[in-house]
Amino acid sequence: xxxxxxxxxxxxxxxxxxxxxxxxxxxxxxxxxxxxxxxxxxxxxxxxxxxxxxxxxxxxxxxxxxxxxxxxxxxxxxxxxxxxxxxxxxxxxxxxxxxxxxxxxxxxxxxxxxxxxxxxxxxxxxxxxxxxxxxxxxxxxxxxxxxxxxxxxxxxxxxxxxxxxxxxxxxxxxxxxxxxxxxxxxxxxxxxxxxxxxxxxxxxxxxxxxxxxxxxxxxxxxxxxxxxxxxxxxxxxxxxxxxxxxxxxxxx
Amino acid sequence: xxxxxxxxxxxxxxxxxxxxxxxxxxxxxxxxxxxxxxxxxxxxxxxxxxxxxxxxxxxxxxxxxxxxxxxxxxxxxxxxxxxxxxxxxxxxxxxxxxxxxxxxxxxxxxxxxxxxxxxxxxxxxxxxxxxxxxxxxxxxxxxxxxxxxxxxxxxxxxxxxxxxxxxxxxxxxxxxxxxxxxxxxxxxxxxxxxxxxxxxxxxxxxxxxxxxxxxxxxxxxxxxxxxxxxxxxxxxxxxxxxxxxxxxxxxxxxxxxxxxxxxxxxxxxxxxxxxxxxxxxxxxxxxxxxxxx
Amino acid sequence: xxxxxxxxxxxxxxxxxxxxxxxxxxxxxxxxxxxxxxxxxxxxxxxxxxxxxxxxxxxxxxxxxxxxxxxxxxxxxxxxxxxxxxxxxxxxxxxxxxxxxxxxxxxxxxxxxxxxxxxxxxxxxxxxxxxxxxxxxxxxxxxxxxxxxxxxxxxxxxxxxxxxxxxxxxxxxxxxxxxxxxxxxxxxxxxxxxxxxxxxxxxxxxxxxxxxxxxxxxxxxxxxxxxxxxxxxxxxxxxxxxxxxxxxxxxxxxxxxxxxxxxxxxxxxxxxxxxxxxxxxxxxxxxxx
Numbered sequence: 001x002x003x004x005x006x007x008x009x010x011x012x013x014x015x016x017x018x019x020x021x022x023x024x025x026x027x028x029x030x031x032x033x034x035x036x037x038x039x040x041x042x043x044x045x046x047x048x049x050x051x052x053x054x055x056x057x058x059x060x061x062x063x064x065x066x067x068x069x070x071x072x073x074x075x076x077x078x079x080x081x082x083x084x085x086x087x088x089x090x091x092x093x094x095x096x097x098x099x100x101x102x103x104x105x106x107x108x109x110x111x112x113x114x115x116x117x118x119x120x121x122x123x124x125x126x127x128x129x130x131x132x133x134x135x136x137x138x139x140x141x142x143x144x145x146x147x148x149x150x151x152x153x154x155x156x157x158x159x160x161x162x163x164x165x166x167x168x169x170x171x172x173x174x175x176x177x178x179x180x181x182x183x184x185x186x187x188x189x190x191x192x193x194x195x196x197x198x199x200x201x202x203x204x205x206x207x208x209x210x211x212x213x214x215x216x217x218x219x220x221x222x223x224x225x226x227x228x229x230x231x232x233x234x235x236x237x238x239x240x241x242x243x244x245x246x247x248x249x250x251x252x
Numbered sequence: 253x254x255x256x257x258x259x260x261x262x263x264x265x266x267x268x269x270x271x272x273x274x275x276x277x278x279x280x281x282x283x284x285x286x287x288x289x290x291x292x293x294x295x296x297x298x299x300x301x302x303x304x305x306x307x308x309x310x311x312x313x314x315x316x317x318x319x320x321x322x323x324x325x326x327x328x329x330x331x332x333x334x335x336x337x338x339x340x341x342x343x344x345x346x347x348x349x350x351x352x353x354x355x356x357x358x359x360x361x362x363x364x365x366x367x368x369x370x371x372x373x374x375x376x377x378x379x380x381x382x383x384x385x386x387x388x389x390x391x392x393x394x395x396x397x398x399x400x401x402x403x404x405x406x407x408x409x410x411x412x413x414x415x416x417x418x419x420x421x422x423x424x425x426x427x428x429x430x431x432x433x434x435x436x437x438x439x440x441x442x443x444x445x446x447x448x449x450x451x452x453x454x455x456x457x458x459x460x461x462x463x464x465x466x467x468x469x470x471x472x473x474x475x476x477x478x479x480x481x482x483x484x485x486x487x488x489x490x491x492x493x494x495x496x497x498x499x500x501x502x503x504x505x506x507x508x509x510x511x512x513x514x515x516x517x518x519x520x521x522x523x524x525x526x527x528x529x530x531x532x533x534x535x536x537x538x539x540x541x542x543x544x545x
Numbered sequence: 546x547x548x549x550x551x552x553x554x555x556x557x558x559x560x561x562x563x564x565x566x567x568x569x570x571x572x573x574x575x576x577x578x579x580x581x582x583x584x585x586x587x588x589x590x591x592x593x594x595x596x597x598x599x600x601x602x603x604x605x606x607x608x609x610x611x612x613x614x615x616x617x618x619x620x621x622x623x624x625x626x627x628x629x630x631x632x633x634x635x636x637x638x639x640x641x642x643x644x645x646x647x648x649x650x651x652x653x654x655x656x657x658x659x660x661x662x663x664x665x666x667x668x669x670x671x672x673x674x675x676x677x678x679x680x681x682x683x684x685x686x687x688x689x690x691x692x693x694x695x696x697x698x699x700x701x702x703x704x705x706x707x708x709x710x711x712x713x714x715x716x717x718x719x720x721x722x723x724x725x726x727x728x729x730x731x732x733x734x735x736x737x738x739x740x741x742x743x744x745x746x747x748x749x750x751x752x753x754x755x756x757x758x759x760x761x762x763x764x765x766x767x768x769x770x771x772x773x774x775x776x777x778x779x780x781x782x783x784x785x786x787x788x789x790x791x792x793x794x795x796x797x798x799x800x801x802x803x804x805x806x807x808x809x810x811x812x813x814x815x816x817x818x819x820x821x822x823x824x825x826x827x828x829x830x831x832x833x834x
Binding site for chain 3: 053090121
């Protein structure tokens with residue numbers, strides 16, 4: 001039951017617009033947390049703060065008990081925290097395999113010279129690892145296809161695969177199921193996320209609009225509205241509250 | 253002290269000319285938010301057209317000037333409609349726009365070189381009128397430069413704040429996506445604003461032709477000055493560009509005075525280099541010019 | 546025949562330039578219009594070391610590469626902090642500063658006069674002063690450079706560069722230090738340009754600032770756009786065609802030499818105009834970029 005990541009009093013404003021106001025969030029290791037709220041509530045901003053792409057005006061961000069405020073995003077990935085993007089941000093001109101292989105961390109056998117001059121395709125460990133991930137996400141058959149030729153659903157799977165490739169322990173997924181059909185969500189994404197937590201010891205935090213999914217999967221839920229945490233707790237408990245139901249859970 | 257006054261006056265006049273360039277480019281850049289440098293080619297052609305009209309066809313300078321301004325507007329319209337609009341349609345990348353506009357600039361200067369050769373030609377036939385103010389003597393061109401600069405400054409500030417075109421241009425500059433949604437014909441507004449920008453720039457082409465003379469490479473030089481004016485004075489600020497141009501004019505004049513001839517050109521580039529390295533948004537620039545994440 | 550050999554040698558040297566610029570523009574997507582400046586710094590450094598200190602070719606070249614790589618930091622380091630749109634102007638201003646230094650710093654560079662009498666390359670007693678021998682020499686070096694760049698392209702490093710071109714922020718989000726990658730790609734590109742600089746110096750035995758100005762940078766750029774950015778084949782095709790093309794102009798009768806510059810520029814500009822609009826992927830590239 002240890003807290004692997006938390007924010008303390010995070011405050012962020014853009015010009016006159018306050019995006020995050022006194023946000024205190026504790027994310028438990030080995031669990032799936034959900035972050036929900038209406039559009040513009042600040043969910044993606046919070047993710048940006050957690051992953052280092054935005055520095056808060058006030059407050060602290062702790063990862064494994066270490067203050068990571070102001071750290072470079074890529075360093076935070078090395079520490080074990082990675083995120084996916086709502087807009088996917090895939091490397092469109094590269095193939096699926098290349099997208100994933102590129103995201104793998106540097107291996108111990110890779111010195112600088114090897115990285116610059118050695119053909120990555122010949123690096124068996126890398127190719128094998130990347131292929132495994134593609135298989136896990138069920139997109140191995142499209143490995144050699146340039147990403148921009150994939151369907152939206154396939155691209156979303158590649159985004160998840162790329163996230164996994166970073167080998168980070170804590171994964172922040174920004175709307176991983178939006179725009180996907182029920183079948184893919186239920187048969188591919190949901191089981192995958194559960195397996196990552198149960199079998200591979202990952203910690204996951206989702207930004208989601210599908211309340212059904214959130215209630216299905218999350219051990220803990222944070223409700224964010226207008227930059228503030230309105231409530232947080234176990235899904236079943238939150239459901240009892242009428243006010244929360246009105247603001248957040250309309251879709252049930 | 254004796255030297256200070258002529259220095260100030262000269263700096264003022266050069267500064268005024270550069271301010272004109274800065275304002276013209278600011279108009280283009282602030283609305284398009286991209287580095288469309290095709291105005292450089294228009295500058296060259298207008299300068300040379302001015303020469304043709306005055307020295308060849310014998311027209312009076314004011315009349316020739318007005319015709320040249322019209323030419324600038326017309327050329328800009330052609331370039332925008334015929335090429336730049338299609339480039340903008342095709343690609344969001346600011347690099348492509350810059351390259352395409354640079355190509356237009358190169359083509360226009362190349363054509364000018366082929367037809368005119370490389371010599372400098374002035375539109376001035378006979379001696380310049382000289383105005384005397386106490387101890388200062390200014391040639392008429394130098395006298396008119398600040399007047400023109402100021403008029404352009406006031407006129408366009410007014411236009412931005414009062415006229416529908418100006419307000420729409422501001423809207424498009426600040427938020428192109430929203431403008432499109434709201435129904436503003438962004439492309440048309442961009443084209444018109446750019447044409448006006450080129451018109452302003454052509455004013456300086458006319459002045460240069462009468463003052464020091466024109467040759468095919470001046471277009472490129474005007475682009476450099478305009479760039480520096482906008483970057484120094486502040487990205488996104490019309491007033492800033494005018495002030496930036498003024499400042500550069502002064503720097504240039506002082507450089508001419510203090511430094512050996514060969515190093516003058518370099519000073520400006522070093523200034524540009526340092527500004528971009530240390531304060532790319534310029535003195536009056538707006539911070540959220542381009543959003544990142 | 547001699548003339549033909551000359552063209553081939555120039556093409557080979559230009560290939561080193563375009564293929565190295567491709568690392569910046571084609572792979573990483575950095576539009577740095579200062580490649581001719583690196584070319585020039587390499588040329589002048591090698592020349593001064595050979596003429597004033599009597600260094601043989603290869604050590605002089607090695608030092609030239611080192612100096613140029615250090616200079617590339619001047620562009621790369623500040624260039625990282627600024628928004629990438631400004632990189633264009635920033636690199637361009639660097640190009641102009643370097644060019645003006647070459648012209649003005651007469652004590653060092655002899656200014657617009659240039660430096661003549663650069664000694665030819667001598668290895669193990671054999672002097673490469675005939676066109677044929679120099680052609681073979683530069684052929685070997687150019688092939689080596691192309692091979693090197695090919696290895697870089699297919700490496701893990703190269704893959705990250707291509708990722709940076711597509712989405713730099715995404716590259717950060719998968720744990721890669723984008724800054725370090727950009728600085729390195731600058732260094733490699735500049736170093737290779739310096740090699741070309743050393744070669745042009747010993748080939749023509751004379752260098753002057755005019756060889757390394759903005760015009761040259763733009764020429765390198767147009768070769769890439771014409772042939773196709775992002776691929777070695779594209780760079781080579783572009784270089785061959787655009788280097789050979791102006792030479793054909795010499796054979797047009799009654800063409801005054803004053804016009805030639807203008808016509809050549811017009812051809813280049815037209816190519817740029819058409820390709821930017823209708824075929825931005827270049828001759829070799831695939832459509833729908």
